[in-house]
Amino acid sequence: MHPNDDTTNILRFFYLKGNSTAAQVIDFVPPTIVVIIAFFMTGNIFSVNIATLFSILFNGVLIATADKLIWPSLKHNFKVKNIVEK
Template sequence: MENNHIRTRLLFFLLGLVLVAFGNALSIISTAGNGLWTAAALGLAQWSGVGISFILMTIGLIVIGINLLLSDRFSWLTVSGELLFVLLFSQLIHFFVTALSKNFTVPADLWLRIFLAIVGITIVCLGTSFYQRANLWMYPTDSLTTLLTSRFFNNHFAWAQLVAFVPPVILITATTFHLHAVVGVQAGTLFSLACNGPLIAYFNKRACPFLRLNSPL
C-alpha cells in the first residue's frame, strides 16, 4: 500500500500534536486524573516547583536518550523530529493550560471534572491516532514502547507497554512519598489505562480512514 502524500502526513502530524497537547491540558485542569506520564510530570512539577512544560520537555529528552541506547541504528531525521515534537508539545501544553485556566471555569462537581478528564484523554487518543498513522515522528514515550515491543517482547505490545509504564509509576510513587499526596492519579488515569488502546484502535478505523498507517520516512 502506498503512503499518503507527504503534505497529508505533515498536516495530520501537526494536527495530532495539537490535539494531544490540548487533550492533556484539559485533563490537567480537570484535576481528575491524567495519563501516567502526564501524572508523573505533574507530581515532579509540584515537587520541584518547576513549570510542567519544562518537566515534560526534560522527560522527553531523557526518553530520547534511552531510545538511542535501545535502538540498533541512529537516524538524525528521527532524533531531530522527536526533539522537535518534545519542544512543540511542551510549549503547546503550557499555552493551552494557561489559556484554559484564564478563560474556562473548572466545574466544582467531581463527576463533571471526571467527565472533563475523560474528554481530554479521548482527544489525546484521537491525536495519537493521527500522528501515529502519519508516522513521521512519534513522541519519545511511544517510540520507547515500539522499541521494547520489537527488541525484547517479540512484538507483544501489551508486555512492552507494561514495562514502558514502569518509569512513570516509579516517579509517581516517589513524588507521592515526598508530597504525602497523590498528584495527577485519579479516575481519569484509570480511564486512560483501560481505554487508550481501544480508543486509538477505534479512531484508526473511523477517524479520517483515508489516512493510512504509513511506512517510516
C-alpha cells in the first residue's frame, strides 16, 4: 500500500471508529501544510490540480460508499486490540 493509504487506515480503525471520511481529511493535513509553506516561500504551486482537490474532498466518501455498497464483505487487515497492563 501507499504510505498515505496506510496512514488513512491507521487513523480510521485505531482512532476514528471506522470513519474513512475523517481519516482521509486528517491524513491530508500534513501535505496541505507543506504545500502552503512552499507557496509562501516560492509564490508558486506546481503539485496541486483538479485530481488532488477531488482526492482531498471525496476519497473518504468514496471509500465509505465502496465499503457499504460495492464490497460489504471486505475484511480489513486492521484489528483494534485492547492492551491491558498487568
